[in-house]
Amino acid sequence: MYIATIRQGHCSEGPWKNTTLWVAGCSIRCQGCFNPELWERKSGRRVYLRKLIKAVRQGRTSGDQGVAVVGGEPFDQPLALGLFLLAVRALFPHHLITVYSGYTLENLRRHPKKWLALWMTDYLVDGPFMPRQAEDNLGYRGSRNQRVIDLKRTRNNLGRKIVEADWDHLIVLGKDQLSGPPHLLQKLLPTHSADCGFVEKESQPEMELPANRIYNSAEKEKMPF
Numbered sequence: 001m002y003i004a005t006i007r008q009g010h011c012s013e014g015p016w017k018n019t020t021l022w023v024a025g026c027s028i029r030c031q032g033c034f035n036p037e038l039w040e041r042k043s044g045r046r047v048y049l050r051k052l053i054k055a056v057r058q059g060r061t062s063g064d065q066g067v068a069v070v071g072g073e074p075f076d077q078p079l080a081l082g083l084f085l086l087a088v089r090a091l092f093p094h095h096l097i098t099v100y101s102g103y104t105l106e107n108l109r110r111h112p113k114k115w116l117a118l119w120m121t122d123y124l125v126d127g128p129f130m131p132r133q134a135e136d137n138l139g140y141r142g143s144r145n146q147r148v149i150d151l152k153r154t155r156n157n158l159g160r161k162i163v164e165a166d167w168d169h170l171i172v173l174g175k176d177q178l179s180g181p182p183h184l185l186q187k188l189l190p191t192h193s194a195d196c197g198f199v200e201k202e203s204q205p206e207m208e209l210p211a212n213r214i215y216n217s218a219e220k221e222k223m224p225f
């Protein structure tokens with residue numbers, strides 16, 4: 001996959017810690033996009049599955065409970081995305097998988113090449129970013145048109161009804177402190193600690209991948225992916 005950045009222990013794509021991958025390349029190009037520097041594939045570099053899995057494994061060792069794929073547009077690389085998520089599902093069965101896409105679920109379903117990745121995903125945050133519908137307090141979404149879709153529950157009813165996850169009312173206060181309505185907390189806390197907070201989030205070093213840099217073998221060995 002063409003990847004720009006990977007971070008471990010990231011808390012912005014769900015109320016648990018994720019190993020988060022920023023893919024490079026986006027054909028949607030929403031007005032007001034937060035990551036226009038990732039629109040071109042050459043803003044990242046090709047990273048093979050073995051290295052991606054190594055990064056996920058390292059994240060799990062340091063306490064990550066899921067994998068998030070954000071963009072760029074992950075579904076612009078549908079087969080690579082599907083195979084990566086299949087490998088995550090097989091090797092880390094308890095990990096939660098979240099994908100952010102600028103396409104709506106209805107659109108993604110029309111393309112058979114995208115079905116494998118959809119099938120492997122637990123939560124899909126869908127739809128393009130729309131500046132006119134943007135608000136600061138939308139939890140894990142950027143604009144009101146976007147939805148956090150619980151794909152597992154949507155699949156359970158054979159896709160007849162799209163089930164949305166109510167993440168908007170969850171607030172991460174700090175390490176082990178998650179605030180929100182009781183029905184949401186009861187659902188999340190038995191299985192997921194709220195081990196996410198601003199202190200930890202800020203302390204995570206960012207691993208940038210300059211596009212045209214040639215790495216020597218000693219540098220490659222030190223990379224987590």
Ligand code: SF4
Pocket residue numbers: 026027028029030031033034035036071072073101102103128129
């Ligand atoms: S889909 Fe995401 S990465 Fe692509 S332009 Fe829209 S907000 Fe930016």
